[in-house]
Amino acid sequence: MAKSRVQFICQNCGSVHTRWAGKCDACGEWNTLIEEGTSGGIGAGPASTRSARKGRAVVLTSLSGDIEDAPRIASGIGELDRATGGGFVRGSALLVGGDPGIGKSTLLTQAAAALARQGHRIVYVSGEEAVAQIRLRAQRLGVADSPVELAAETNVEDILATIAEGRRPDLLILDSIQTLWTDMADSAPGTVTQVRASAQAMIRYAKSTGAAIVLVGHVTKEGQIAGPRVVEHMVDGVLYFEGEGGHHYRILRTVKNRFGPTDEIGVFEMSDKGLREVSNPSELFLGERSTKAPGAAVFAGMEGTRPVLVEIQALVAPSPLGTPRRAVVGWDSSRLSMILAVLEAHCGIRFAQHDVYLNVAGGYRISEPAADLAVAAALVSSLTGLALPADCVYFGEISLSGAVRPVAHAQQRLKEAEKLGFGQAVLPTGSGEIAGAMASRSFLPGALVDLVAKIAG
Numbered sequence: 001m002a003k004s005r006v007q008f009i010c011q012n013c014g015s016v017h018t019r020w021a022g023k024c025d026a027c028g029e030w031n032t033l034i035e036e037g038t039s040g041g042i043g044a045g046p047a048s049t050r051s052a053r054k055g056r057a058v059v060l061t062s063l064s065g066d067i068e069d070a071p072r073i074a075s076g077i078g079e080l081d082r083a084t085g086g087g088f089v090r091g092s093a094l095l096v097g098g099d100p101g102i103g104k105s106t107l108l109t110q111a112a113a114a115l116a117r118q119g120h121r122i123v124y125v126s127g128e129e130a131v132a133q134i135r136l137r138a139q140r141l142g143v144a145d146s147p148v149e150l151a152a153e154t155n156v157e158d159i160l161a162t163i164a165e166g167r168r169p170d171l172l173i174l175d176s177i178q179t180l181w182t183d184m185a186d187s188a189p190g191t192v193t194q195v196r197a198s199a200q201a202m203i204r205y206a207k208s209t210g211a212a213i214v215l216v217g218h219v220t221k222e223g224q225i226a227g228p229r230v231v232e233h234m235v236d237g238v239l240y241f242e243g244e245g246g247h248h249y250r251i252l253r254t255v256k257n258r259f260g261p262t263d264e265i266g267v268f269e270m271s272d273k274g275l276r277e278v279s280n281p282s283e284l285f286l287g288e289r290s291t292k293a294p295g296a297a298v299f300a301g302m303e304g305t306r307p308v309l310v311e312i313q314a315l316v317a318p319s320p321l322g323t324p325r326r327a328v329v330g331w332d333s334s335r336l337s338m339i340l341a342v343l344e345a346h347c348g349i350r351f352a353q354h355d356v357y358l359n360v361a362g363g364y365r366i367s368e369p370a371a372d373l374a375v376a377a378a379l380v381s382s383l384t385g386l387a388l389p390a391d392c393v394y395f396g397e398i399s400l401s402g403a404v405r406p407v408a409h410a411q412q413r414l415k416e417a418e419k420l421g422f423g424q425a426v427l428p429t430g431s432g433e434i435a436g437a438m439a440s441r442s443f444l445p446g447a448l449v450d451l452v453a454k455i456a457g
C-alpha cells in the first residue's frame with residue numbers, strides 16, 4: 001500500500017487527518033489542521049535498525065526499599081509544594097501550563113533558585129529568552145546569587161548533550177515545550193508532532209536518569225498554540241497557573257497528579273519582586289468587602305484540604321429587554337440558571353423581568369456545587385434590596401426539588417469562618433454538630449424556601 005506523503009494534524013487535540021478540512025472532526029475546533037510530514041513522526045527511521053532489547057521484570061514486594069528512597073525535592077515555597085503534593089518527584093515529568101505572561105517563568109525561576117541554594121543541581125533551559133534576560137529577571141527577583149545553571153537551547157539533542165556534562169541534574173526546567181524541537185521529527189517547532197516528540201524524549205530522559213523535569217506550556221483561550229493538551233496525558237502531573245487580568249493574585253491549580261491529590265491549589269500574589277506566597281487566601285478574597293450592600297453573600301468553600309472564604313455578588317435589576325440578560329463571572333452559568341429555576345418554581349420568586357449578574361469577588365473561580373446556597377442568598381438579597389448579615393457565611397447544595405443538601409467538610413468550613421471573625425452560618429441540616437459560639441446563631445434550612453422566608457424577614 002502506498003503511503004501518502006502528507007497528513008494534517010489538529011493543533012488543538014492532536015488527531016490525524018488525511019485530508020485538510022476547515023473543522024476538526026475530533027474536537028470541533030475550526031482552522032486547527034496543519035500540514036505536517038509523515039516520517040512517522042516520533043522515533044522515525046527504518047524499522048529494521050532497531051533490534052529488540054530484553055527487559056527485566058521485578059517483583060512488586062522487592063521494591064519496598066526503592067520507594068523510600070524515591071524522594072521528593074521540596075522547593076520550600078509552601079504554596080508550590082502544596083500544589084505538587086509535597087515537592088517535585090524524581091524521575092517524573094510535570095507540565096506547568098498557563099496563559100502567556102501569567103508568571104510561569106517567574107514561579108519556576110524562584111523555585112529553581114530556592115532548590116539550587118539547597119545544593120541541588122538545577123538546570124533551567126529557556127527557548128524563549130536569552131541567558132542575559134533570564135539573569136535580569138533573576139536579579140529583579142533577588143535570586144541572582146543562586147547557582148542555577150542556565151542554558152538557552154531549543155534542540156532536544158543539544159539539551160541532552162549539554163546536561164550530560166557534570167552530575168545528573170536533580171531538576172531540569174524546559175521553558176517552554178513549544179520552542180523545543182528534535183531531530184527525530186521533521187515538522188516545524190511548535191507543531192503537535194514536534195511538541196509531542198520533544199516531550200517524549202525529555203520524559204524518557206527523566207524516567208531513565210531519575211531527574212525531575214518540568215515542562216512549561218503556553219495555552220491560549222483559543223487553543224491555537226499546539227502543545228499542552230497533547231502533552232497532558234504523557235506527563236505525571238499537570239499544574240495550571242491561572243489569574244485574572246487586573247488582579248495581582250495567581251492560582252496554581254493541580255489538574256493531574258500521579259503522586260498526590262488533584263484538588264489542591266497554591267495561591268500567590270504577583271509583586272514587583274516576583275511571586276509572593278499567600279498562605280491565607282480567604283483574607284485576600286474578602287479583602288475589599290463592603291458589608292452593607294445587598295446582593296453579597298460569603299461562601300465558605302473548600303479547595304482540596306483547605307477552606308477558602310469568598311464573596312459572591314449578585315445584581316438583579318429590572319430588564320429593558322424582552323429576553324433578560326444573565327451574566328456570570330467565576331461560576332457555572334448553567335448552575336445559575338438552575339438556581340433561578342428553583343427559586344421560581346419552589347419559592348415563587350420571578351426573575352423573568354430582571355437581568356441577573358453574578359460575580360465571584362477577586363476574579364476567583366468556584367467549581368463546587370456547595371456554593372448554591374450562597375448564590376441563592378445573594379440573588380434574593382439583591383432582588384429584595386435587603387442586605388444579608390455581614391458576619392454570616394453560607395454553604396450547601398440545592399437540589400432541583402428545592403431541598404438543601406449536605407456537603408462535605410462542614411466542620412472545616414465553619415472553623416475557617418470562625419477564625420476570620422464570622423459569627424453565624426447558614427448550612428444544610430445533617431452537617432453534624434456545630435461546635436463553639438456559632439452553634440446558637442446558625443440556621444439550618446431543610447429547603448430553599450425556608451432561607452428565602454428568613455431573608456425576606
Ligand code: TYD
Nearest residue numbers: 100101102103104105106270271272273274
Ligand atoms: P513571566 O513569568 O515572564 O510569564 P510567563 O512565563 O508565564 O509568560 O511573567 C511575566 C509577567 O510578570 C510580566 O507581565 C511582568 C510580571 N512580573 C512582575 O510583575 N514582577 C516580577 O518581579 C516579574 C519577574 C514579573
Ligand code: MG
Nearest residue numbers: 104105128175
Ligand atoms: Mg515565560
